[in-house]
Amino acid sequence: MKLDFSIGQGADIVVNYILDNFTPALDAIAATIGFVANGVQDLLVAIPSLAGIVILTLLSLWRVGWKFAVFALLALALVEHMGLWRAMMQTLALVLSATLIAVVLGIPLGIAMARSQRVAGLVRPVLDLMQTMPAFVYLIPAAMFFGLGVVPGTIATVIFAMPPMVRLTNLGIRQVHPEYVEAGLAFGCTPWQLLFKVQLPNAMASIMAGVNQTIMLSLSMVVIASMIGAGGLGNHVLTGIQRLDVGAGFEGGLAVVVLAVILDRITQSLGKGGSGLFRRLSLRSAAASPAGKSAGG
Amino acid sequence: MSDLQTGHDGSSSVKVRARNIYKVFGDEPERALKMAVAGEAKSDILAATGCTIGVDNASFEILSGEIFVIMGLSGSGKSTLLRLLNRLIEPTSGSIEIGGQDITRMSRRDLITLRRREMSMVFQSFALLPNRSVLDNVAFGLEVSGMAEGQRKDKAMAALEAVGLTPYAHSRPDELSGGMKQRVGLARALATEPGILLMDEAFSALDPLIRTEMQDELIRLQAESSRTVVFVSHDLDEAMRIGDRICIMQHGRIVQIGTPDEIVSKPANDYVRSFFRNVDVSQVFKARDIARKSRLTIIERHGVSAASALRQMERSGHDFAVLVGRDGRYHGMISQDLLVEKLRGQAADPYREAFLPEHHPIPAAEPLSNILGRVAESRWPLPVVEEDGRYIGSISKSSLLETLDRAG
Numbered sequence: 180m181k182l183d184f185s186i187g188q189g190a191d192i193v194v195n196y197i198l199d200n201f202t203p204a205l206d207a208i209a210a211t212i213g214f215v216a217n218g219v220q221d222l223l224v225a226i227p228s229l230a231g232i233v234i235l236t237l238l239s240l241w242r243v244g245w246k247f248a249v250f251a252l253l254a255l256a257l258v259e260h261m262g263l264w265r266a267m268m269q270t271l272a273l274v275l276s277a278t279l280i281a282v283v284l285g286i287p288l289g290i291a292m293a294r295s296q297r298v299a300g301l302v303r304p305v306l307d308l309m310q311t312m313p314a315f316v317y318l319i320p321a322a323m324f325f326g327l328g329v330v331p332g333t334i335a336t337v338i339f340a341m342p343p344m345v346r347l348t349n350l351g352i353r354q355v356h357p358e359y360v361e362a363g364l365a366f367g368c369t370p371w372q373l374l375f376k377v378q379l380p381n382a383m384a385s386i387m388a389g390v391n392q393t394i395m396l397s398l399s400m401v402v403i404a405s406m407i408g409a410g411g412l413g414n415h416v417l418t419g420i421q422r423l424d425v426g427a428g429f430e431g432g433l434a435v436v437v438l439a440v441i442l443d444r445i446t447q448s449l450g451k452g453g454s455g456l457f458r459r460l461s462l463r464s465a466a467a468s469p470a471g472k473s474a475g476g
Numbered sequence: 477m478s479d480l481q482t483g484h485d486g487s488s489s490v491k492v493r494a495r496n497i498y499k500v501f502g503d504e505p506e507r508a509l510k511m512a513v514a515g516e517a518k519s520d521i522l523a524a525t526g527c528t529i530g531v532d533n534a535s536f537e538i539l540s541g542e543i544f545v546i547m548g549l550s551g552s553g554k555s556t557l558l559r560l561l562n563r564l565i566e567p568t569s570g571s572i573e574i575g576g577q578d579i580t581r582m583s584r585r586d587l588i589t590l591r592r593r594e595m596s597m598v599f600q601s602f603a604l605l606p607n608r609s610v611l612d613n614v615a616f617g618l619e620v621s622g623m624a625e626g627q628r629k630d631k632a633m634a635a636l637e638a639v640g641l642t643p644y645a646h647s648r649p650d651e652l653s654g655g656m657k658q659r660v661g662l663a664r665a666l667a668t669e670p671g672i673l674l675m676d677e678a679f680s681a682l683d684p685l686i687r688t689e690m691q692d693e694l695i696r697l698q699a700e701s702s703r704t705v706v707f708v709s710h711d712l713d714e715a716m717r718i719g720d721r722i723c724i725m726q727h728g729r730i731v732q733i734g735t736p737d738e739i740v741s742k743p744a745n746d747y748v749r750s751f752f753r754n755v756d757v758s759q760v761f762k763a764r765d766i767a768r769k770s771r772l773t774i775i776e777r778h779g780v781s782a783a784s785a786l787r788q789m790e791r792s793g794h795d796f797a798v799l800v801g802r803d804g805r806y807h808g809m810i811s812q813d814l815l816v817e818k819l820r821g822q823a824a825d826p827y828r829e830a831f832l833p834e835h836h837p838i839p840a841a842e843p844l845s846n847i848l849g850r851v852a853e854s855r856w857p858l859p860v861v862e863e864d865g866r867y868i869g870s871i872s873k874s875s876l877l878e879t880l881d882r883a884g
Contacts, residue, residue, distance in 0.1 A: 358603035361564055366617040366668070367592030376620070380607040 194320050209325045215279065216329045220272035228264040232256065235441060242448040254437040263412060263434045270411035271438060273329065273404065274397040277336035281344045281393045284337075286386065289348025290374065299349065306342040314339055314403045322407045332409025336400040343392035351385025352378050391446040398439045412438075491672065491704045492538035492561065497570030499556055499728075502527025505568050518727065530556040532728040534570075541702040543694075545715040547751070548725035554708045557725065558676055561706060562595050563587055574672070592621040596665035600677040602657040604649035610660050611636065611645040617668040628667075635667035636660075638697065655686035659693070666697070675707045679714065691718050712751040716740075724748050737765055758880065763847060764840035766879045767860035767869030772797040776807055782826035786815050796856055798867060799827060806859055806867035809835050837861040840868060844876070851876050 197205070226234070232255045240248035258267055292299040314335060321331040355378050363377035379386075405413025412431045419428025500508045508527035511520070518529055531553045538544045548554040559565040561572060563579060571578045579590060596617060604613045611632050618628035636642050639659040649657060658678060665673055679687045695718060698705065709715050715722045716736045723733045724744070732744035740761065743749040772794040774785050789797050789812050799807040808831035815830040823829045837859040838847055851858055857872035
């Protein structure tokens with residue numbers, strides 16, 4: 180007997196079924212994500228470019244060091260000079276809101292995976308699917324469900340960028356030294372206390388690596404997301420491609436790289452507790468105040 | 477198993493009572509347990525079920541206020557046994573009573589309360605939480621049980637003071653040396669004022685000098701306020717040094733429980749014996765442990781003249797005798813030659829004058845290492861007396877050599 184069915188038709192049917200029956204749910208999701216994404220975007224775009232440059236430079240100085248701060252200052256000035264500041268802020272907004280959503284969804288999912296072998300077994304193939312399915316494939320249904328604009332762009336970005344967040348949270352919690360967990364239990368931790376007082380603090384480096392990876396993957400979705408109207412630097416690159424305008428494409432690409440390098444270095448430092456000038460200053464002040472708040476928590 | 481329990485008078489109360497505990501690791505614990513109870517070999521159980529028997533029918537009692545050392549080679553199940561006591565590992569069968577409550581039937585909630593109030597633990601690699609200051613590590617148990625911040629910091633500070641680390645309260649654990657870290661681990665365990673302290677190879681990761689220092693520290697803390705300590709170790713020297721009683725495990729089974737002296741003098745099997753191949757028995761044994769009563773003792777009283785004492789000696793073939801009072805106190809040691817000489821010389825008090833000169837008794841608590849020279853030099857066996865002067869036996873060259881040889 181010849182099997183007669185088509186995967187493609189099945190996918191069509193599912194998408195249409197969702198469109199026909201879950202419009203209110205889709206609208207609610209779109210409204211929530213739109214609220215977050217537009218809120219972040221409005222905020223970032225409202226900051227004057229000069230203030231934005233100062234803020235990012237100071238962040239670099241605090242978290243990384245003065246050499247990197249000098250680089251950040253020059254590179255951001257260059258972006259401003261190319262007239263791409265506003266577009267870069269739109270892209271930053273997309274990256275940050277996608278990362279925020281990925282963190283809010285990914286950390287609890289990662290924790291659930293770490294605690295239950297069954298959840299881990301179910302979630303892992305879904306993560307594989309999310310990471311390997313070509314983005315264009317879900318771009319079209321995303322646009323069908325949520326229309327064009329920032330919302331489907333954010334969703335597509337979350338789908339692609341969230342898996343490392345989940346995986347590294349899971350890994351981080353599983354890799355907490357078993358003696359720490361035993362110590363927590365031996366002193367009478369409840370499961371929640373164990374999670375918040377022992378497991379999460381000791382998985383922090385891994386979780387922050389997950390945040391870093393999510394941000395980097397979000398940036399790599401910038402151009403693709405702009406195809407369904409997410410805007411930002413992706414638009415400039417896309418226009419460059421469409422018009423064979425190598426210069427415009429290069430400028431957009433360069434701004435993406437600048438943003439990527441700055442975000443990467445700053446978020447990497449978050450997992451290590453910072454370095455550089457400000458750290459030394461804060462250590463000095465902590466040492467000056469005996470029994471101070473530095474020991475609290 | 478009760479025949480394995482020895483020593484200690486019945487006056488101290490039992491803190492922990494474990495009866496027939498088994499721990500089976502693997503997917504088919506029920507079947508493996510049945511086989512283990514039926515006495516089948518571990519290798520057969522493993523082949524049939526894929527399960528290993530971690531603890532095999534362990535029964536013991538731990539007395540209030542004692543240091544109970546669980547000893548064995550790695551893989552003997554000693555750390556597993558320790559973790560059964562606070563259910564970090566769930567026993568497969570058997571009962572564990574702590575203060576009269578069977579903890580194996582306790583609900584999760586009651587178990588957490590028990591862990592918070594009644595017991596705490598010290599770990600081999602310290603297990604200090606790296607994201608917390610020393611003080612916050614020490615306060616951890618109190619924090620978890622919901623004590624207010626000010627109060628728990630005061631208590632933690634007091635615990636830190638007890639181990640002499642007050643100046644380091646605001647340091648991070650990774651800024652401390654190994655010995656200091658374990659002092660923090662000890663302070664953390666003491667801060668909750670537990671009745672039972674579980675110590676898992678607590679000093680094994682420290683170098684020998686610091687280890688001895690920490691053992692002394694534990695004994696000092698124990699003298700200040702006596703807790704029940706269950707101490708896991710693979711080191712017999714350590715067990716001998718700190719243990720009131722030692723429980724020796726082999727392949728998940730308890731092979732012997734006894735005081736250090738009992739373990740050394742009456743090892744249950746070759747496995748136990750193998751532990752003190754390298755132990756300096758002359759440090760472990762006290763004079764009282766090898767003193768023998770078989771020498772001829774003469775009770776000095778009216779009606780027993782020196783002449784009749786001499787006849788006793790001749791009859792029993794001893795060329796010397798120990799003279800004791802009616803109350804068992806040591807009076808002196810006489811040799812046959814000297815007594816004959818004094819009797820011939822018509823001495824007023826032949827006993828007193830026949831006492832071997834310069835033949836002073838050895839205090840019962842003296843370690844053998846301190847008396848080796850005296851025993852070797854003396855022609856006669858040396859008498860051993862308790863603090864109150866009671867004679868308990870004497871040590872001859874041959875009995876000393878025998879002891880040293882038996883353990884060597």
